[in-house]
Every structure is written in structure tokens, then in C-alpha cells.
Amino acid sequence: MLQRKARRLLPLTRKRLRWVGVALCSTCLVLGLSLGQRPAHSTSTLPTANQLTISTPTTPHPRLANNPTQLVEQGKAFYQGGQYAAAAEAWSQAAQAYKGQPLNQAIVLNQLSLAQQELGQWLKAQDSLSKSLDIVGDPPAPEYLSIYAQALNAQGSLNLSQGDPKKAMNTWGKTAKIYAQLGDEIGRIGSLINQAQAQQVMGLYLQSRKTLEKVTAELDQQANPEIRATGYRSLGNVLRLVGDLEEAEKSLLLSLQNAEATDAPQEVSMTLLSLGNTARARKSYDLAIDYYQKAAQSPIPSTQHQARLNLLSVLIEKQDWSQAQKLWPQIETELAGQPPSRRNIYSKVNLVKSLVKLNQDSPSQTPTILDIAKITAKAIQQSNDIDDPRAQAYALGNFGHLYELSEQWSEARKYTEQALFIAQATNASEIIYQWQWQLGRIMDAQMEID
Numbered sequence: 001m002l003q004r005k006a007r008r009l010l011p012l013t014r015k016r017l018r019w020v021g022v023a024l025c026s027t028c029l030v031l032g033l034s035l036g037q038r039p040a041h042s043t044s045t046l047p048t049a050n051q052l053t054i055s056t057p058t059t060p061h062p063r064l065a066n067n068p069t070q071l072v073e074q075g076k077a078f079y080q081g082g083q084y085a086a087a088a089e090a091w092s093q094a095a096q097a098y099k100g101q102p103l104n105q106a107i108v109l110n111q112l113s114l115a116q117q118e119l120g121q122w123l124k125a126q127d128s129l130s131k132s133l134d135i136v137g138d139p140p141a142p143e144y145l146s147i148y149a150q151a152l153n154a155q156g157s158l159n160l161s162q163g164d165p166k167k168a169m170n171t172w173g174k175t176a177k178i179y180a181q182l183g184d185e186i187g188r189i190g191s192l193i194n195q196a197q198a199q200q201v202m203g204l205y206l207q208s209r210k211t212l213e214k215v216t217a218e219l220d221q222q223a224n225p226e227i228r229a230t231g232y233r234s235l236g237n238v239l240r241l242v243g244d245l246e247e248a249e250k251s252l253l254l255s256l257q258n259a260e261a262t263d264a265p266q267e268v269s270m271t272l273l274s275l276g277n278t279a280r281a282r283k284s285y286d287l288a289i290d291y292y293q294k295a296a297q298s299p300i301p302s303t304q305h306q307a308r309l310n311l312l313s314v315l316i317e318k319q320d321w322s323q324a325q326k327l328w329p330q331i332e333t334e335l336a337g338q339p340p341s342r343r344n345i346y347s348k349v350n351l352v353k354s355l356v357k358l359n360q361d362s363p364s365q366t367p368t369i370l371d372i373a374k375i376t377a378k379a380i381q382q383s384n385d386i387d388d389p390r391a392q393a394y395a396l397g398n399f400g401h402l403y404e405l406s407e408q409w410s411e412a413r414k415y416t417e418q419a420l421f422i423a424q425a426t427n428a429s430e431i432i433y434q435w436q437w438q439l440g441r442i443m444d445a446q447m448e449i450d
Helices: 002-031 068-080 084-097 102-118 120-137 141-160 165-182 187-201 205-220 225-241 243-263 267-280 285-295 301-315 321-336 344-363 369-383 389-405 411-427 429-449
Strands: none
Touching: 002 225, 084 102, 084 267, 102 120, 102 141, 102 369, 120 141, 141 187, 165 187, 165 321, 187 205, 187 225, 205 225, 225 243, 225 267, 225 321, 267 285, 285 301, 301 321, 301 344, 321 344, 344 369, 344 389, 369 389, 389 411, 389 429, 411 429
16 A cells, blocks of 8 residues: 555655745745846844744654554655654654565655755765665566666655756656556656756757757647646746746646646646746736736735745735735744745745845835845744754845845855855755855955944
8 A cells, every 4th residue: 555655755755845946936036136246235234033033943853653654654744844854753753663564665765865965965865865776676577677767766856856867867767668558648857857957057058958859749649637727837838937938928828728628726826836937937917916816816825925925026026015015924924824835934034035136126115125134034943943944044044145235244144155065965956056156245345344
């Protein structure tokens, strides 16, 4: 039973998280402030961190089950909720409990590696995958192919995260062939899209383009609307990231058409969110606003929040101050009611980025920098509570930016250095450069004062 459940869970969950992750990461970039120049001076002065009551972790560790099957389900819930440390703990205990059942243990070890990768625990993640492969064999017996494919899928992700896109590309190419052999179309298409991303990292843009064209042709032949909806959305997100906005919009409209045919509101709203991001990239702000407002009706809270965050950012970019001022308190209240998770922390920080711009550009000058700092402090507190280093680095770096805006250089440097250290330790390349650039600005400002 566990093997059948995991066969559904790991390939679908990982690839869908990876595909959705493309949209989330690009959203972070969409919402981010420009860090290319020193920020405008601010006369606001922030209190010290102690006065903002950033403390050590206070949230108790989650209570875990004793039954390994329940531990697996708990880990799945934690992972999907962005609580990666808790997911790793649950799956680690499950792997120990399954020592007498090697195939079940191999499945859980694959899942454990994914959580460890999210936490930047590269050696542990590789060790988990190596143990899984030792169990199923490399190459495996035919009956173990599904578990083997899961391990390879996670291995490709680890290779790319560790800066080896060539190995990731080859691994995902192998994974795509295995999923084809298994008749798993979602797995195969997801592996091809992942392979295209690795090719882009290597600078093989023509080869990546050919891979994506192959995916498009195969999606056109798919009869299952759910596979078509998911595949076209993933393809559209990747096309947007490489700047092919016209083709991205075409793929996303096909995704929307198929999502509506599945009678799955969550699929529709996720595609609407991606369409909004693409419309915004094309500077079609009114269309983006319309897509975001529709996506905000999603039955999934995380999609609702992301759509409203993106909507707020567009309103600010359009200088629609009155609507922006009405929207941000609603977003803050909604996020405050959510349990700690990486997604919630990133949402808080993205809200902070928009509020900084609103504070700097809006005639009404609300909210204040102190209000913004309190939201950031809460995000840092939550990142400590769930023991998530990437979330810590993201929140701390933005906290440093607030002190930079207030020209409190010592505090700005301290928090930026902390964020950079954590980001480097976890190989969080997507944010390292931001804090390096920010630290350079701060040190330059300090030299001018001295």
C-alpha cells in the first residue's frame, strides 16, 4: 500500500512543486525591489532588533506519530505546507522504522532527500539518495523501476542545486526514459521540462528550445486534460523565464482551457496566476490585474495570497495609491493568521518589499518603516521557529535593507552579513548575489561617512 501511495506522491508532488516553484521564484523576482543602486535617503529611524523582540525559537516541535505510515503522511503534510525541517524529521523517523521493509524505506529516503535539499543539507540529501539506490539497485530490477525513477528525479534536483547542471540534465534525461517505460506521462513530461531548465543554466539555449518544442508537440497529442493543463502551465512558466512572452501566453491559455475542462478550480487559479505574471512581464498591467483578481478567488489559500501580493505590486507600479492602500492591510491580516512555513515567510517578505515602495512613493506615506520592520521581524521569528535557513537568509537580508533605508549602517551591515553567511552556507544562489550587492552598498556608504 505504501509503495502505491508513494509512487503517486513523490513524482507528482516533486514535479508539481518544482513546476509551481518556477512560478513562485519568478514571483519573488517580480515583487523584488531594484537593488542596482543605493536607495533614497530616509529620515525614519528604526529601533534596535531587541526592541522589535526577535527572539529564539518558541514554537514547539510538532508531535510526531509512532506508526511509520502515519509518519510518512505527516511528512507529506509538512512538506506541502513548507515546513521542511518538520518534514525531514518525520521522514527520518519513518525511514528508521522501515528498516525491516527495505522497499518502503527506499521510498521514504527519496522523500527525505527532497526535504533535506530544501534545507540546504546537501551531504545528508546525497546520503539519503545513496542509501535508497543501494536498496533498489543501480540498475534496478524491473519491479523497482518506479522507486528508482523517484531517486533519480531527486538526484537531478540535487545536482542542479549543487551547481552541476550537466549532471542534472543527464540524470533527468535518464529519468524521462524510465517514466516513459513506466507509462507515467506526467513524470516523463516533468522530467523533460526539468531537463530544459538545466540546459538553460548551461547556456544551451538552442538545445533547451528544442526540448521545450518536443514537450509542446507531445502535449498537443495528450488526451488527458489534467496532464495538458499541468504541462502547458509548466511550459508557459519556463518560457516566461527565458523571455519568450508571446509563446508563454499561448501555452498558458492552452493550460487554462484544459484546466477549465477538468473542473478543478485550483488548477484554474494557478494558471490564472501564471497568466497574470506573464501579462505583467509584457507591461499589460490592466490585464495582469484582471488575472490576479480572478486567481485570488482560488480555493487554495497560498494561491489567494500570492495573487493578492502580485496585485498589490502591480497597483503600486501603476501608482494606484488608493487601491494599494486598501489592499495591503487585508494581505497583512491574512498572512498573520497563517501557520509558520517557508511560503508564509516569503509572502511576508514580499509584502514588505511592496510596502517599502509604497512608503517611498505614495503621497500618503503609509505604512511607516517601523510598521514594515515589525512585519519583517515576525518573518525572522517564524524562520527561526521552523528552523529554515533559506527563509532566515531571505528575511534577515530584507531586515538589513530596512536599516539601510534608515541609514543605520551598523545594524544594516550586521543583518546583511548574517543573511549572506546563511545563504552561502546553504548554497542559496538565488539570494546570495542580492546580499553581496547590498553589503557592498552599505560598506561603501560607511566609508563615505568615515
